[in-house]
Amino acid sequence: MAVLVTGGAGYIGSHMVLALADAGRDVVVLDDLSTGFDWMVHPAAIFIKGDVGDETLVSQIIRKHSIKVIAHFAGSIVVPESVTDPLKYYMNNTVRSRSLISAAVQSGVEQFLFSSTAAVYGDARECSISEGAPLNPVSPYGTSKLMTEMMLRDVTRAHPMRFVALRYFNVAGADPRGRSGQSTRQATHLIKVATQAALGERSHLDIFGTDYPTPDGTCLRDYIHVSDLAHAHMLALDYLDAGGNSTVFNCGYGRGYSVREVVEAAKQVSGVDFPVNLSSRRAGDPATLIASAERIRETLGWSPKLNDLEAIIRHALAWENSLKLRRAEAA
Structure with a gap:
């Protein structure tokens, strides 16, 4: 029984593929390579280039x-872009997810893992946000993800399929063995940008907003290592298998760092x-x-093994340096 990983050539999806392959699971990856890279897919996985919103293709893959x-990771993830181009996010994150879920239901898929986000909470009042906190996203990105959670909730009540949605906080770092990492050159993740600036790939780093109601005026975020996140997904699969x-789970460490601290x-x-x-x-x-x-x-x-900001940055920096060398060799 294989696991279909959508967006498995992207940052977080590729780490899920690594975890599945390391565990000896059969993996099929579906990715349109709009932001992913086929060379990041584990060689043991079957790779198919295609659109997760193509119900016919998805149904064929499920049967074959x-x-x-x-495990659904495909989608658009840049919060400011979602504010300026909301329809792109409702198409990529909501409409295409609806098509994927439809194909899953019609083809008898029993379990569904969804890559959600802490952005569903919006500007939460709680210092530590629980899964029961009000859902009030402040960006189309967060809303598009919440709408997919709602679809999964309703669909699994009507059909024999169960789901787990994992609400990520700020994912960072790279595979400690150097097999995958954040590879989109113009990514907006803070730690990615910081490592690029350190290596001279960017001229500088921008801190967006210094007047927030936080101790040093910059945003506070909970940074989680991508490998710990992949492990959380594996445990969620075990949970569904049992x-x-x-249900939904938050994925974070419960410790916030300001932008200045990072x-x-x-x-x-x-x-x-x-x-x-x-x-x-920035808006949103x-x-x-x-x-x-x-x-x-x-x-x-779940017991995180890489809950250390410096370790997260070291792994991200090592990956960024390997990308720099890869580009130099290809030039």
């Missing part, structure tokens, strides 16, 4: 490879005092997003 589990009911840590780890510009706020950025992760720890027994 006896898919009973879908007959667990549909920048200083990146300078310390890299040994480079790269230039930093102070800019105005909440002041604070810090997880309460008790539910996933208690229900799945």
Whole structure:
């Protein structure tokens, strides 16, 4: 029984493929390569280039490879872009997810893992956000993800399929063995940008907003290592395999770092005092997003192994350096 991983050539999806392959699971990857890279897909996985919104193609893949589990990572993820181009996000994250879910239901898929986001909470009032916090996204990105969660909730009530949605906080780092990492050159993730600035791939780093109601005026975020996140997905699969009911879990460490703190840590780890510009706020950025992760720890027994900001930055920096070398060799 194979697992279909949509977006498996992208950042987080490729780490899920690594975890599945390392565990000896059969994996099929479906990715249109709009932001992913086929060279990041584990060689043991079957790779198919295509659109997750193509119901006919997805149904064919499910039948041919006896898919009973879908792990859905495909989608658009840049919050500011979602504010300026909301229809792109409702198409990629909601409409195409609806088509994927439809194909899954019609083809008898039993389990569905969904890559959701802490952006569904919006500007939460709680210092530590639990899964029961009000859902009030402040960006089309967050809304598009919440709409897919709602579809899964309703569909799994009407059909014999169960789901787990994992609400990520700020994912960062790279595979400690150097097999995958954040590879989109113009990505907006803070730690990615900081490592690029440290290596001279960017002229500077922008801090967007210094007047937030936080200790140093910059946004607070809960950074989770991508490999710990992949492990959480594997535990969620075990949970569904054991007959667990549909549910949602936060994925974070419960510790927040400000933008300024991350920048200083990146300078310390890299040994480079790269230039930093102070800019105005970006639309759609909440002041604070810090997880309460008790539910996933208690229900799945999740115990992070890489809960260390400097380690996250070291792995991200090593991956960024390998990308720089790859580009130089290809030139």
